[in-house]
Amino acid sequence: MKYMVLIYGDEGWLERQSEADLATHHQRWMDHSQELQDAGVVRDGAALQPTATATTVRGAGKPLVSDGPFAETREQLGGYYVIEAEDLETAIGVARRIPAARKGTVEIRPVLKFG
Numbered sequence: 001m002k003y004m005v006l007i008y009g010d011e012g013w014l015e016r017q018s019e020a021d022l023a024t025h026h027q028r029w030m031d032h033s034q035e036l037q038d039a040g041v042v043r044d045g046a047a048l049q050p051t052a053t054a055t056t057v058r059g060a061g062k063p064l065v066s067d068g069p070f071a072e073t074r075e076q077l078g079g080y081y082v083i084e085a086e087d088l089e090t091a092i093g094v095a096r097r098i099p100a101a102r103k104g105t106v107e108i109r110p111v112l113k114f115g
Helices: 010-013 019-037 087-098
Strands: 002-009 041-045 056-057 064-067 076-084 105-110
Touching: 002 087, 019 041, 076 087, 087 105
Parallel strands: none
Antiparallel strands: 002 076, 002 105, 041 076, 056 064
């Protein structure tokens, strides 16, 4: 089954880290990404630009288009993976090892299949 793994965290956290801590954090991500690649579970994934670059579209008919994120929150969507996992427990195991899970939130949602 495919799962979307949404990775949330405080964007400002990176700005508050020392260069050494950022290097350690970056290496954790690189190691984790390699682990997922080696396990063959990743189908897609990407890091996202900061929320300051977001554009939001709302409404039907003549939509309202505005700069910025949809909602003010403590945590922002920073990236995602689409993974293939046997079941939810396996997907949770993948999500628990994501470095952002230490300080942020990782949401797992099954991908809906049509047809």
